[in-house]
Amino acid sequence: MTAWLRRAALPLATFVVFIAVWEAIVRVFEVPPYLVPAPSAVAEAFVIGFARANYLGHAAITAFQAVSGFVAGSLLGLAIGILVVVFPTAERIVYPYVVALQTVPKVAVAPLIIVWFGFGMESKIVIVALVSLFPVLVNVIAGLKAVDQDRLDLMSALGASRWQILRYLRLPNALPFIFAGLNTAIVFSVIGAIVGEFVGANKGIGFLILQANFALDIAAAFALFVVLSIMGVTLHATLQWAQRKIVFWARAEEHFRA
């Protein structure tokens, strides 16, 4: 506990100093609150938001959209990745479309998706899934292919089938890669949900941010940024925890191969 405290002390002190300096600058130079609000004003807006404007409910909606879309996009990425690696012909047929899809900015497609799937959560989930798909897919393909020849020889010498090689070797071997993709995708997923809400929604943190901006309530906007950060950090930390549990060998892998 004391070791943890000692490690946390410096970043914590830096944070306190940063907030104090910000507060001081805003007060001394009388910066108008519609440009940059004081930290105290942001904190006030944060508390009021949760007490009266149902920030928690809106945050839950945004988080739900982000996580559902992330799960859907990741599973799709995993499925397409496996298909492409197991059937090389599929790679030539499917992959160009995937790359083409990736080169189109999702922000540009978002309005169309709102038109197709409506103002509700479905459209946001679709946008998030599209955003999450690519980083997972790319890493799944890379991971499934990055197999040591020795390990392949071992499986082949045992007469293992293509599916056995996938199950016993390629998939576990790909897990560290897949998690690298998931880590990128989880961050993208919050961005995707917000983009969807910006384009058309009547609920969620993105919707609230737009409202706050229109009302020039910049303190509320900042408070909402804090909510988003907390959401992103929580999702990322959860994933990291899962990664450490599931891919427990990854850190030892390099040492192990040497």
Add this chain to the structure above:
Amino acid sequence: MQPAGRGAALSIRGLGMVYRRGDSAVEALAGFDLEVADREFVAIVGPSGCGKSTLLKLVTGLRPPTSGSITLYGRPVTGPRSDVGIVFQTPVLFPWRTVLDNVLLPADVLHLPRAEYTAKAKELLELVGLGGFERNYPQELSGGMQQRAAIARALVHDAPLLLMDEPFGALDAMTREGMNLELQRIWAASRKTVLFITHSIAEAVFLADRIVVMSPRPGRIIEIIENPAPRLRSMEDTLAPEFGRMVHHVRGLLGGVPTGAAL
């Protein structure tokens, strides 16, 4: 030492292998003939690039030969076979599987009953001196222990022939000596036929009933030497004059190989 009455486990006739890459062709192996009796321990020594590992790939059926034939227990080799256990130069263990599960990998792939083979795998781990390490992960073991686990894995599915491709090449001299003694003991206890590839002359002479000495590329057999020393051999036996003479003779054969300018 080839007692009569034992059938041939492995029969290699006129084996040749040519690797083609674009317009160039490399002849790795030429006119290779070898008969290995059941339960015999045969070592193959030769300079690097003499096609030792190619020979092993062909015997395992990982690659088809350019010419010649390989027969294992009366059936020609046309692809990977479950009556062969392989130990590679490196342990090739999966870091996401426990030591026990690594040993059980062949059972999983060959759809053998897990319950029955778990007992067998535990016995084998005991045999290779890894009793008590079943639940550990390979990355928690030393290099020598990892290679022992790989040997247990090669033995688990009861393959009568064990192919070993320089299995102790990556180990330090001390560990290697210990592993040679262990392997001899395991071989005697498990009654396997072993084809052992190495570039250590002393290791080959210590372990084998017969030592096959190969020439550089394309690999051909220069001579096959019998080592009649009784089993089990100890490290003291390596100090005997006959042992020294045999090592010296093999070294002479390998040193006398015409290599380009040194002809």
